Amino acid sequence: MLASPVSFDFDYLRRIVREKTAIVLEAEKVYLAEAKLGPIVRRSGSASLTDLLRDLRSQPWGATHQQVVEAMTNNETSFFRDLYPYEALKNRMLPELLTKRAHVRELNIWSAASSSGQEAASIAMVIRENFRALDGWKIRILGTDIAAEMVNRCKEGLFAQHEVNRGLPAQYLVKYFDRVGLHWRLKPILSEMMEFRQMNLSALWPNLPTMDIVFLRNVLIYFDVDTKRTILTRMKSMLRPDSYLLLGGAETTLNIVDDYERVDFSKFDAYRLKNRSSKA
Ligand SMILES: C[S@@+](CC[C@H](N)C(=O)[O-])C[C@H]1O[C@@H](n2cnc3c(N)ncnc32)[C@H](O)[C@@H]1O
Known part of the structure; x- marks a missing residue:
C-alpha cells in the first residue's frame, strides 16, 4: 500500500x-x-x-x-505542437513522398495517440495549404486514441476558443474552421481526409493499412520500457522502408529497439526503419 x-x-x-x-x-x-x-x-x-x-x-x-x-490519461495537445515536426512534414517528408508515391497517388498518415484531434487537423492543414499537387490523391489521416471521449471529440471536429488560441495561426482559423456558437468546427475540406477510431496501443492492433507517416508523439513517455519496446517493434510492420515515424521531443527509439535510424531534420529528428531491403 x-x-x-x-x-x-x-x-x-x-x-x-x-x-x-x-x-x-x-x-x-x-x-x-x-x-x-x-x-x-x-x-x-x-x-x-x-x-x-x-x-x-x-x-x-x-x-x-x-x-x-x-x-487518468493526459490529453494535453495543441495545434502544430512543437512546430518543427510540421516544418519537416511540409519541407521534406511530403515533397519526398509526393514523388515516391506518384504511381499509387495514395498516402496513409496515422496520428496514433490523437487526443482531441489537433495533431490530425494540423497534418491536414499542412497538406491542404501547401500541396495542391495532392488534390485527387487518396489521402487518409487516421487518428486513434484509447479514450472514447477523445475519439468522439475528434469525430465532432469541434474546438473551444482556448484550443484554437493555442498554436493555430489566425489565417488558418478563418480559412479552415466555421464558428459554431462559442466553438469552432473543422471545415469538410479537412475533416473529409480524417477518420477516427478507438484503439489501445498496448493491446492487439486491428488491421490497419501500411502507413507512410506515423505521428506517435507524446504517448510513449507514459509507458514502461517493455511496453515501449512492444509498441515500437509492432510499429515496424506498419511502416514501409521509406516511411517516417515521428516521436515526441522526450521520446526516442534509442536503447529500446535497434530497428530504427534517426533522420536529421536539423531542429527535429524523425525515424525510419534501418533495413531498407523489404516491402518497398
Ligand atoms: C499527451 S496526449 C498526446 C497527443 C498528441 N499526440 C500530441 O502529441 O499532442 C497522449 C494521448 O495518448 C492517449 N493514450 C494513452 N495511453 C494510450 C494507449 N495505451 N493507447 C492509445 N492511446 C493512448 C491518451 O488518451 C492521450 O490522448
Whole structure:
C-alpha cells in the first residue's frame, strides 16, 4: 500500500490504469486523481473517491471503471505542437513522398495517440495549404486514441476558443474552421481526409493499412520500457522502408529497439526503419 496521506486506494487505481492502458502512474500523480476523478465521483452518486474506488473494486468491470481509467490519461495537445515536426512534414517528408508515391497517388498518415484531434487537423492543414499537387490523391489521416471521449471529440471536429488560441495561426482559423456558437468546427475540406477510431496501443492492433507517416508523439513517455519496446517493434510492420515515424521531443527509439535510424531534420529528428531491403 502506498504510504501517503490520501484516503483512497491509489494502488488499485494505479493497477487498473496500468492493466488497461499500460500507463504507469507515478506516485506524485496521486494528487491529480482527486481532481481528474471528481466529476465521475459526483456523477456516480458516491460520497467520495474513496467510496467510488472501493465500490469499483468489488464490482465486475463496467462503464464506470472504463471512465475512471480514461480520465487518468493526459490529453494535453495543441495545434502544430512543437512546430518543427510540421516544418519537416511540409519541407521534406511530403515533397519526398509526393514523388515516391506518384504511381499509387495514395498516402496513409496515422496520428496514433490523437487526443482531441489537433495533431490530425494540423497534418491536414499542412497538406491542404501547401500541396495542391495532392488534390485527387487518396489521402487518409487516421487518428486513434484509447479514450472514447477523445475519439468522439475528434469525430465532432469541434474546438473551444482556448484550443484554437493555442498554436493555430489566425489565417488558418478563418480559412479552415466555421464558428459554431462559442466553438469552432473543422471545415469538410479537412475533416473529409480524417477518420477516427478507438484503439489501445498496448493491446492487439486491428488491421490497419501500411502507413507512410506515423505521428506517435507524446504517448510513449507514459509507458514502461517493455511496453515501449512492444509498441515500437509492432510499429515496424506498419511502416514501409521509406516511411517516417515521428516521436515526441522526450521520446526516442534509442536503447529500446535497434530497428530504427534517426533522420536529421536539423531542429527535429524523425525515424525510419534501418533495413531498407523489404516491402518497398
Ligand atoms: C499527451 S496526449 C498526446 C497527443 C498528441 N499526440 C500530441 O502529441 O499532442 C497522449 C494521448 O495518448 C492517449 N493514450 C494513452 N495511453 C494510450 C494507449 N495505451 N493507447 C492509445 N492511446 C493512448 C491518451 O488518451 C492521450 O490522448
